[in-house]
Structure formats: C-alpha cells, structure tokens
Amino acid sequence: MAVVFERPKSLIDIPTHYCPGCTHGIVHRILCEVIDEMGIEGDTIGVCPVGCSVMAYDYFNCDMIEAAHGRAPAVATGVKRTNPDKFVFTYQGDGDLAAIGTAETVHVATRGENIVVIFINNTIYGMTGGQMAPTTLPGQITQTTPFGRSPELAGYPVKVCEMLSTLTGTAYAERVAVDSVPHIKAAKKAIRKAFENQKAGKGFSIVEVLSTCPTNWGLAPLDAIKRLQDEMIPYYPLGVYKDVEEGVFPKTEGGNE
C-alpha cells in the first residue's frame, strides 16, 4: 500500500513537552517537511531559544545549539559566518525575539545575515506561565497585565515583520498563521521560500507565525484558534512585508523602491 502521509524524517519520533492544542507541533512539522523536501538535514544547524521551544533540540534531527535568551540570532551568526555552506535557522518566540533579543534581531536583519528566522508570535510568554509579551495585544489579560494590557502603562505591541521590513538587509519577511489548512499550507510555502533564499544567498529571511497558547490564554484549543482568527490576524495582518525577489518593499523604505 502506498504511504501518503508520514512523519518527516527530520522530526524525531518522541513525545514533545508541548501542551495539548499548542501549535508549536504544526510549525515543527512543516519546518521539518521543508528540511526533508530540500534534503538538507545533514547540512542544517538549528538554534533554539529560551521559551517554550527551549527543548526543540530534542525534536529536530539536525545538529542543534541551545542559545541564551534572545541571543539565538547572534549564535546563528557565529555558526553561519564560519560555515557559510550550511543552512542555519533560529526558532524563537516573541519574548525571546522581540523583547530581550531585540538588538540581536534588528542587527542580524540589518547585516543581511544569510539565515532563516522562524518567529512564533502567540502574544504571551508561555514557558514562564503567561506573562505579557512584547506582542501582547492591547487589553489582553496576562499574569502581569491582570487588568488587560494598558498601552498607557505597558506601551504598544511590537509589529516585527513591519519593523524588520524597513531594514535594507532584510530579504524576505512574511507573516503567516497556522489556524487553518490553507494558512498552514501558506506557512509551509513561506518557510520553504525562506530556506530557498538562504540556499541562493539572498540574505536575511524571517517567517512570523501567528500561533496559539491555549494553556496561558485560558482557552480550549478550538477557542484559541478562534481568538487567533478574530483578534490576532486583524492586529497582525498576514502577508508578505518584504520580498526583494518579487519587488515587495515597505512604503517607508524609499531607497529600495
């Protein structure tokens, strides 16, 4: 009988520590499908963040490095600069990438570092139990915004793709979601494009993935998906924010238009 669906070879067959209903599993799977389809597992080095995906090194079958909080882009830079023929990716959450690691994020992009960043935006710190993230929506209740995030007190969410797309070094920035089959397919296509960019030496590529955190949102998995669709996507519109290949540039970057 023909096998039509199986586990990606580069995704190790062990139980993960992720909560039921968490979308990390979907993102891990499509990332590994891309690695398998491109046949690059043996030439790929991944860098894990601090956060819920801190132990992703146990799940991805390529060589893996565990970085300090926020420092994955710097670690990836050290790997890529000394191994330019290898594929290098980071897998980072919103607190890691857009709060404690903002400097590393901005500068890895502006250097045009030829790596892929997979950015999981679920508007909350998951591993530490649900605190306000840089991407937490105005009004969102978290452990550290018990009355809802007040922009007066806690400022506004960081829109990462919008911000990074203004940097000349960014080759590709796309925001996707994993809430539905069409969106998951689009997310995989974006991740594939990011890795193809790296193969072609185009420079820095980031795929921001809108994801859920049922546990810390206090929602059942399906309700969490609904929140992603109803609240997150309107605030964080999906789409390509920058693609030097296709001529997609943000309006603010006049020099490249």
Place this chain on the structure above:
Amino acid sequence: MERNLMKGNEALAEAAIRAGCKCFFGYPITPQTELAAYMAKRMHKAGGVFLQAESEIAAINMVLGAASTGVRAMTSSSSPGISLKSEGVSYIAGSDLPAVIINVERGGPGLGGIQPSQADYWQATKALGHGDFQLLVYAPASVQEMVDYVVKAFDRADKYRMPAMILADGLLGQMMEPVTFPEINPEAYDKSGWAANGHKMKREHHIINSLYLKPDELENSILDRYKRYEIIKETETEAELYLTEDCDILVCAFGATARVAKSAVNDARAQGIKAGLFRPKTLWPFPVKEINEAAKNAKKLLSVEMSMGQMIEDIKLAINCSKPVEFFGRTGGVIPSPAEVLGEIKRMGGAL
C-alpha cells in the same frame, strides 16, 4: 628568530591568528581598541572572519555559535564589556565549549576609567557569570608573554573544552616591546564527537546545550566538569619565583604590577633587605604548590595589586594563613611605583 616591536594589543591579535583563531567577534571599547582594529585588517587575509557585533553580548554569543561548530573563536574587551559578556561565558562553560576571551582591564566599578587596573581578578577567577564553573585565567606580564599565553589559551581551551581568559590590563595592552613569534603548529584536537557542524546523515545529531531540567543530570554534568578542573589544578599551574630561596619578605604580584614589584625587590636587595618575588602566571588555577615553595622561608608576605586587594585572599588560602600577609595597592587606574612598593618592603623589614 625575527624580533618585532609591537604594541601589546596588536601582539595579542597576531598571536591569536597564528594560533589558528578563525574568527573574532568584538565591540569597541578602550583600552583594547587596537586589538580589534588589527583583527579587522588581518583576519580576512588569514582566511578568517572579523565581525563587529552590535553589543558585547552579541559578540560573546557569536563566539559561542562559531565554537559550537568546532572553530577556534575569540573575543576581546575591557572590564565593563567583560561584565556584559558574563552571561555568554557562563553558557560557553555550561556547554563545554572552547573559547578565548581577552580582558584588557581598566578601572571600575561602573564605567570606571580607562587607565590600567587589576580589579577584575575576582570576576575572572571566581565568578565570570552565574553557576558552578571556572575559566583558565592567564596573567601575562610582558608583550612576549601575551603572545605565548594566547597560543597556550587556545590550546588548553580546546584540550579541556572550556573558556580561557587572558587577564591583561591597559598598561600591557598599550605598551610596545620587542616580541618573537614562536613557530606555532597548533595541535588539532578532534572535535568530531561533539561539534554541531552538520551531520551529513552520517552520525546522530549533536546538541550543544547547557540546560538540564533534571537536577541529578545537571549535577552529574557539573561533577564531570569539576573532575577536569582537578586535573587542571594539578597540571596547569605556572608561576615565576624570583630570589625566593632565602627571602624574608615575599612580594606577590601578577601582570604589569609584578614588573613594578620586581624593581622594588631588586632595590630592597641592594639595600640589604632579603626580598623575593612570587608571580603567578596562572590565576586560575592559582599556583598553590609554587607559592608554598616560594614562601617556605619567608617571614611575611606582601600582596601588591592594582586594586583594593583581591588576589590577597587566594594567597592567604594557599598558605592556610600560616604567615602574615599584608597588602599594598593602588586602584582606579593609578599604577604603583617601585618606590612605593620599596617603602612597604622596608616598613615590613624594619619590623622583623
């Protein structure tokens, strides 16, 4: 052998390249500036990578990334910058990675000053980051020794899979002296058992990591590391003993300060005072056997430092407080003079 007149910071950089360093990641700070500038000029010609990072924190993590793939990597900075790197140094130690870190010390705390200091002794030898770990710490006292110890630091870092530091200061970094570059044939350590450089579908995946959520696993990883530390303490200590055989007063100093102290010891001898010098070249491991040998006939010890007195604690521990240990130091970037140190020796000698 060819002799070159070189500035300390530039000699450090040239020695690193000759020792097989393949990448330098750094961030500008005085007084180590010339080191990075030299690397920027020379590294690409040597087939390596020079990259100015966005921060000290990023620089040390770039070192971690490069070292993870089995490449010889280094960074350099000065005191406030080393504080910023401490997070990454802890991760490097916890991940059992080799790396070389150079600290061309300046005065602290805080922004401090930009003149020479030795006030990072505690930081380097006791706590360059959180957790149970040590770095190898070398304390050169001349431009030639800077060259020799950079070469050794890369070798020992690879050998023991741990970070190694050159603890220099602004005086050594900025001064010019003749140096000879020895014939260097870096030993190639086999890193294929752990390096994360792509498994080519020929082996299990490698994981570079410092996270152990099970306490007994974390404890075991630390115990393994401390077994290596015991071997290092047994085999890697180095010190210079000068006129110590019959000395009454043993002056103890490291780095640039030891040169001042040596002048004072010579002056004291000329005046009939039996002074000697103990100069540790490794600060961790501290040369315990060597100082006990140097101090065996001494009546008193004097620690001379460019700080408020940090190494003095290791001296007292090393000799089990068996003899009086006094202190003289200048700090904040002030360099003690031979006359000042001689004054202390005479004061102590007069009381014998």
